Amino acid sequence: MPATAFSQYYARELDVEQLAWLLTHTQPVGGQQSIPDLSAWADWIRADIQCSSCGKRGAQIVRPSKARGTKTVVRQAHFRFTDQSGGNAHHPFCEFYTADETMRQPDSLINFGAEKSVETRAVRTLICKGIEQKIFDQAAVRAMRQWFFDLKSSTRFTVTASPQIVDWAQQLQRHPSYHRWEFHPAQADMPAFDWKAAAKFQFTEENLTLIECAKRVVHDDAHWKRARDLSERHFAHEVFDTTVLQPFYDKSLALCAFVGKNSKISFSKTRPEYFRFNQAPAPLLALCALMLFVSDWDLNVAIGKFAKLLNAPEPADFSHGNVIGLNPFHDYAAWRLITLATEVEAKSSAGIDYAAQLLSIESRLRQNYAIWKSTQAATGV
Ligand SMILES: [Zn+2]
Structure with missing residues (x-):
């Protein structure tokens, strides 16, 4: 409520x-x-x-x-x-x-009035300045929330990625594929031949397109975990399609990183270079989305307004900061992974059980080796 x-x-x-x-x-x-x-x-x-x-x-x-x-x-x-x-x-x-x-x-709402963290405090001061300088007002904050709500709800999709499918996509993303190696039965004559490693190399050879697809959007374990939770909760249900947010998310992140680097304000312990890896502080991201929203999503217009904001005198009234803002990109990363998992699954022709596939490849390689060994014996090599 x-x-x-x-x-x-x-x-x-x-x-x-x-x-x-x-x-x-x-x-x-x-x-x-x-x-x-x-x-x-x-x-x-x-x-x-x-x-x-x-x-x-x-x-x-x-x-x-x-x-x-x-x-x-x-x-x-x-x-x-x-x-x-x-x-x-x-x-x-x-x-x-x-x-x-x-x-x-x-979780998607940020109370700028609650001075919980250094991140929120710095942004709160900027919100007060923005309202005093008439760069935006509370009606703009409200209008942005409605705009994002309408954008997301106009495009919906039914979640078809089960938690198992999300796991599969994560395993493919984590699968080591940089180093390539082709199996030959002769290799298995080595006294300490590593069959597990051989199976992984073989898996890469057989699933390269799939692995590349899964590695397209790289995220950390926390986002994968969140994606798994969301798929569990919303499986087979219709939800917002957050992928429509991508151009707005990319722009907001770009603005966040630029402001982080060029404002003389420390918004976060994370360096601005890392903001684009989904590490941008939520209050700053929300403010950047708002600045872009009131600038018709023009990056340089928004930067101009930011400069005005940063150069403005200290706000006279801090109660202006009593704004409930929206982080329009809440859970964006996790939803993106769900979409990715759905794509990966559609391309998976041999099932989605990573461990079982590795075992099956290993037993196939062992069989190949056994056949090779018997022919070697037969020909007396
Ligand atoms: Zn409502």
Whole structure:
């Protein structure tokens, strides 16, 4: 359930409390957090407030509740989006569609207001500057979220890569294929001949196209693990097609690396050269996507705006940074691997069991050797 939502009228992301203050023109006294009765505004809220992810309307206020006889808040105030018949109004692909009553914030959302890390703090200052310099506003942040949501949901695909298929693609990617070696039975006469290594070399010879296909997109184990989890959860279901994001992802990464190198700000412990290997810090990536979005995805226009941002004076009001941003490329790497695994599987004519294939090749080589050995004996060599 979203803790914040977007008000069309106020053109910004608000939590229930902030909305209540604005509607009733009252501020809480002495820091006391209470939410006035908003039932008079119920229709207005339904029509004005939008889900920050999918943009659907139909918001209701869910008031906070406390544990009986205590002051402990067991449920924070939040928005619930319902349709005319009282059902879930979110788009089925919305990150809040399956969210329960807990206040879970989806991983794809970045709270720039929460100064959790150095990475977020540096970007937060830039967000404040950007709003003060009118380079973007909260409505642009909201518009970008909707734009990405519509782009992804307009192209969907059904996940056909099972976790086993993902494993197979990962094994092919990890398979050592640089060094090539052709087997000849005479080699096996060596006293310590390595049959396992011979089987691997032979596997390379027989599956070279497949291996090259699997090595096209190189990722680390964490992304493979995430891809496996996603395939397990979404197998045979329809999902967003994140591959449509590729040109936007590549541009955002390029901007991230350029800004990382040329801004005098340290955004991350990772060197900017490594950002392109899916190592870019998420808050900076989200800001770069936003800068490109307000620059019609023109890299140099975005760089010009970044220069203006970096040269602007310190922001007067840090509360501007209270923006919930979107990392539009959340899980992008993992989804890309799922697509890759699907392609690899379609080209696999001999099954997807790596270990079994190596064993079968080894036994074939041993047979070849045995035949060769018997002919050698027969001809008396
Ligand atoms: Zn939604």
